[in-house]
Amino acid sequence: MTTPAEKDIVIKVENLTKRFGDFTAVNQISFEVNKGEIFGFLGANGAGKTTAMKMLIGILNPTSGKANVAGFDIYNQPEQIKRNIGYMSQKFSLYEDLTIAENINFFGGIYGLNDDEIKFKSEELLTKLNFHAIKNNLVSSLPLGWKQKLAFSLAIFHSPKIVFLDEPTSGVDPITRRQFWDLIYEASHNGITVFVTTHYMDEAEYCNRISIMVDGEIKALDSPKELKNNFQIDSIDDIFYLLARKAKRIE
Amino acid sequence: MRQLKFLLIKEFQQILRNKLLVRLIIAVPIVQLVILPFAANYEIQNIKLSVVDNDHSEYSRKLINKFTSTNYFLLNGYFYSYKEAIHQLEKDNAELIIEIPKNFEKDLIRENETKIFITANAINGQTAGLSVSYSNSIIRDFNNDIRIEWLQPARINSLPTIEVTSSNWFNPKMNYKYFIVPGLMVLLVTLVGFLLTTINIVKEKEDGTIEQLNVSPLKKYQFILGKLIPFWIIGLVVLTIAQIVSFVLYGIYPVGSYLTIYLFAAIYLVALLGFGLFVSTLAETQQQAMFIAYFFMMIFILLGGLFAPIENMPNWAQFLTRLNPVSYFIEAIRMIILKGSGIKELATHFGIIILFAIIFNTLAVYSYHKTN
Structure with missing residues (x-):
């Protein structure tokens, strides 16, 4: 599926486009993501980040363009892609009326983990998040930050090659966000490629490379350091404002 | 299969945790069977x-x-x-x-x-x-x-007179309860099964959890079976409660066999829940789902032959009742309970309801997409 030279590229996107009627949500974007990388996908609300991500994880059909995720084609092999990725949506889709332990069991189970794996990994997860004492509490009773940490841990529970995070830290305090990024670093350290959308510019600094999306197009793509050099601006925030100011779409 | 097991465990954990829902599932058939047969009285007195x-x-x-x-x-x-x-x-x-x-x-x-x-x-x-x-x-x-x-x-x-002596076959005393109660059983099973399935899936859409299932390697048939089986079981539980209540309260038990009733109900529920699944793929919110489900429930009831005899309807309405799965179950359950009909006599009814099951579930499978 992949040639030796492309071995380390886990996501390859070429001219990917999505139109809804005469509205072009994503306009001919192209980029590559390397294995083990933390790839930041920046943009204002409505810039097309979520739409682009949904095409990559196989729940939305593109209008045109090509994309390859984890070595599989998004048109023909969406089910193989699903086996190799994890996903955490903006809504942190845990079952609120199930307990922490029940959620862990369920997501472990539908990804085909066997009983021993589920048992071992859930022990590990509960210890890491310090959730042992509350594992039988309903998810609905947890504070937002804890839910997000649990949702992330479940998104990588089955050891996927890539994890897709859609604005994972919106609405939580800076300390919890910092802790959340510690989890992301740890996953990346363990060889999981992280694809994360955000509109917090301080988080962009944590990424290996970032792309800035404006009106469905990628306007800049590089490491935070290189971007600052190229634009001769010393904060990502200001670069973002410079690019986003040209946006025509209204939030 | 293993994935299906986890889906079923999850579904039952959610249903049983919803205490109000569990109480409603048990109470609704009892209350309706206690009250409605008296309200739906065809005899006119005073x-x-x-x-x-x-x-x-x-x-x-x-x-x-x-x-x-x-x-x-x-x-x-x-x-x-x-x-x-x-x-x-x-x-x-x-x-x-x-x-x-x-x-x-x-x-x-x-x-x-x-x-x-x-x-x-x-x-x-x-x-x-x-x-x-x-x-x-x-x-x-x-x-x-x-x-x-x-x-x-x-x-x-x-004096030349003709005196007419009539006898009411299958229901000698013309007890209207024998007529209305079996039909009510069908409506209760339909109401509980159809509404619960439809609402359940749309709730997953609203909560965004369905998206989480769509990005998982779960197969389409696993998802659909995972949703059908729990409500299939609940439907049969409701039917059982209805049988017990109608025996205890009205002394109604089938002249035919319970086995025939359950066999028919089992297939009927597959058809009905398939339709519920199909409706749930059309709706995005629980409000829409409720509205669509209510629309169909009204049609199911009014064109089901429970309250208004199908024979009295105009031809076009009679034709519509032939497209209503509820009318077949009402007819079949009356035949089993009052007349003692068996599988052989009900062959046509069984055939048609199997056809409904195939059509509705095919529709459900085709209209449920993991990818939009």
């Missing part, structure tokens, strides 16, 4: 009757007596004029007016002929029709009585 007797004769009194001595009519009062009586009808104090003309007795004896005027309140057409036909048979009866009275006893035999 029709309020106003009398305008302009004759005040022996015969006019005899006729009125004949009316009031039955359970069907309840005398609301005598009035001097038709105008007063119609006023009673307008105020809803009367549903039927009999006006006996002046010289009723005289005309009857001298001319061998007289007229009676009957007015029925037709706001409720069914009551009006029945009360007029009750009146007709009472008057006919009265007519026979006086003819016999006038003829010499020896000549009675020469």
Whole structure:
């Protein structure tokens, strides 16, 4: 599926486009993501980040363009892609009326983990998040930050090659966000490629490379350091404002 | 298979945790079976009757007596004029007016002929029709009585009359409960199964959890079975509760076999839940789902033959009932309970309901997309 030279590229996107009627949500974007990388996908609300991500994880059909995720084609092999990725949506889709332990069991189970794996990994997860004492509490009773940490841990529970995070830290305090990024670093350290959308510019600094999306197009793509050099601006925030100011779409 | 097991565990954990829902699933069939058979009473009694007797004769009194001595009519009062009586009808104090003309007795004896005027309140057409036909048979009866009275006893035999004796096969006492309760069972199973399935899936859409399932390697058939099986079981539980209640309360048990009922119900539920799944793919919010589900429930009920006999419907409506799976189950369960029909006699019904199951589930599978 992949040639030796492309071995380390886990996501390859070429001219990917999505139109809804005469509205072009994503306009001919192209980029590559390397294995083990933390790839930041920046943009204002409505810039097309979520739409682009949904095409990559196989729940939305593109209008045109090509994309390859984890070595599989998004048109023909969406089910193989699903086996190799994890996903955490903006809504942190845990079952609120199930307990922490029940959620862990369920997501472990539908990804085909066997009983021993589920048992071992859930022990590990509960210890890491310090959730042992509350594992039988309903998810609905947890504070937002804890839910997000649990949702992330479940998104990588089955050891996927890539994890897709859609604005994972919106609405939580800076300390919890910092802790959340510690989890992301740890996953990346363990060889999981992280694809994360955000509109917090301080988080962009944590990424290996970032792309800035404006009106469905990628306007800049590089490491935070290189971007600052190229634009001769010393904060990502200001670069973002410079690019986003040209946006025509209204939030 | 393993994935399906986890889906089922999850579904039952959620349902059983919803204490109110569990109580409703148990209470709804009991309450409805206790109340509705009494409310859906087809027998009409105590029709309020106003009398305008302009004759005040022996015969006019005899006729009125004949009316009031039955359970069907309840005398609301005598009035001097038709105008007063119609006023009673307008105020809803009367549903039927009999006006006996002046010289009723005289005309009857001298001319061998007289007229009676009957007015029925037709706001409720069914009551009006029945009360007029009750009146007709009472008057006919009265007519026979006086003819016999006038003829010499020896000549009675020469009076040519045809007497109609009828017997009600399969329901000898014409107990309407035997007719209504089996149909209610069907509606209860339908209501619980159909609404719960539809709402359940749309709730996952609203919560965004369905997206999480769509990005997982879960197969389409696993997802659909994971949603069908729990509500299939709940449907059969509701049916069982309904059977117990109707036996304990009304002494209704099938002349045929329980096995036939359950076999039919099992297939029927697959069809119905498939339809529920299909509807849930059309709706994005629980509000929309409720509305669509309610729309279909109304059609299921009104074109199901429970309250209005299908034979009385116009041809186009009869055709629509043939597209309504509920009508087949109501017909089948009545045949099993009242008539003792078995699988052989119900072969057509089984065939059609299997066809429904295949069509609806195919529709559901095709319209549920993991990818949009």
